[in-house]
Amino acid sequence: MQANVVVEITDWEAAELHAKLIRETVFVREQGVPLELEMDGEDVACRHAIARTPDGTPVATGRLLPDGHIGRVAVLQEWRGKGLGREVMLALLVEARALGHAEVALNSQTSAVPFYLSLGFAPYGEGFMEAGIPHQAMMLRFA
Numbered sequence: 001m002q003a004n005v006v007v008e009i010t011d012w013e014a015a016e017l018h019a020k021l022i023r024e025t026v027f028v029r030e031q032g033v034p035l036e037l038e039m040d041g042e043d044v045a046c047r048h049a050i051a052r053t054p055d056g057t058p059v060a061t062g063r064l065l066p067d068g069h070i071g072r073v074a075v076l077q078e079w080r081g082k083g084l085g086r087e088v089m090l091a092l093l094v095e096a097r098a099l100g101h102a103e104v105a106l107n108s109q110t111s112a113v114p115f116y117l118s119l120g121f122a123p124y125g126e127g128f129m130e131a132g133i134p135h136q137a138m139m140l141r142f143a
């Protein structure tokens with residue numbers, strides 16, 4: 001992991017300000033996802049990961065839905081390739097196990113499939129389009 005980067009798991013009340021900023025930067029401004037699709041009303045029921053740099057700046061996020069789906073995994077562009085996405089995912093996987101899930105699932109953007117493969121996820125089913133972006137369903141069953 002990037003030295004001294006801390007990943008916290010919180011509720012939406014604590015995560016909202018930072019998660020919204022990161023997700024709007026990555027999904028809405030960078031990838032062109034409509035804001036109304038990005039903010040889908042599910043956040044209040046989710047557990048959220050927030051990764052911060054040593055000076056406290058939030059730079060990456062992700063969420064775990066009550067049904068065991070992981071989503072909205074995003075790292076600010078200048079912080080990619082440093083292991084932060086992996087650390088966000090590992091924190092969400094630990095949380096999912098602690099909450100008693102036997103498996104987790106996600107809809108990966110096709111370009112991010114190698115990232116999730118490296119974390120042990122396996123693809124299932126056919127690829128599909130969501131928010132104008134090609135996706136692939138993937139899952140990970142805990143041993």
Ligand code: COA
Pocket residue numbers: 026072073074075076079080081082083084085086087107108109111112114115116118
């Ligand atoms: N293609 C291939 N491999 C990738 C990859 C990609 N696009 N992105 C990451 N990886 C690999 C890394 O090489 C690394 O492998 P290693 O452990 O063997 O070295 C592993 O995945 C972890 O990489 P990491 O540095 O933690 O990834 P990251 O911090 O850049 O985060 C994303 C990955 C996808 C979350 C980040 O690129 C991102 O926010 N992208 C834009 C938003 C997005 O597409 N989110 C996914 C929605 S499904």
